[in-house]
Amino acid sequence: MVVTKTGRKMFPKLEYVIEGLRTSQAYGLVLQIEQVDDNRYKFSGGEWSAAGRGETGSVAKNVMHHDGVMPGAHWMRQPVNFERVKITNNPNDTNPSHVSSILMEVGSRNEKKSDKVAVLDSLVPSIVINR
Numbered sequence: 001m002v003v004t005k006t007g008r009k010m011f012p013k014l015e016y017v018i019e020g021l022r023t024s025q026a027y028g029l030v031l032q033i034e035q036v037d038d039n040r041y042k043f044s045g046g047e048w049s050a051a052g053r054g055e056t057g058s059v060a061k062n063v064m065h066h067d068g069v070m071p072g073a074h075w076m077r078q079p080v081n082f083e084r085v086k087i088t089n090n091p092n093d094t095n096p097s098h099v100s101s102i103l104m105e106v107g108s109r110n111e112k113k114s115d116k117v118a119v120l121d122s123l124v125p126s127i128v129i130n131r
Helices: 072-077
Strands: 015-019 026-035 039-044 047-053 061-071 086-088 101-103 110-119 128-130
Touching: 015 072, 026 072, 061 072
Parallel strands: 086 101
Antiparallel strands: 015 128, 026 061, 026 110, 039 047
């Protein structure tokens, strides 16, 4: 993907099927992406390869789903996606409308760190997130 200062939507979009939530319990879905290593990568000969040291890994950022906190029934009704999340290479982006932007270094390798369901008010014994 090409990373820009203004931000670009992630592709492919991350989409999940949520199961096992209490229908009336309030939940918030959080996505975390972080840099895998400190290498800079280049695409050559049809593949990606390390091309020396890059910038030091950026701090992982949690991005809450744009629906905010909703009852479990809402999350289980249909597949949930993070289509509004954008990636950017602008460390000085303070635009409040970019709350779903994740800073990434150009040429870095990043991955989805974890899928978390933030449970509000009480604990739920089991939550299944299928991709």
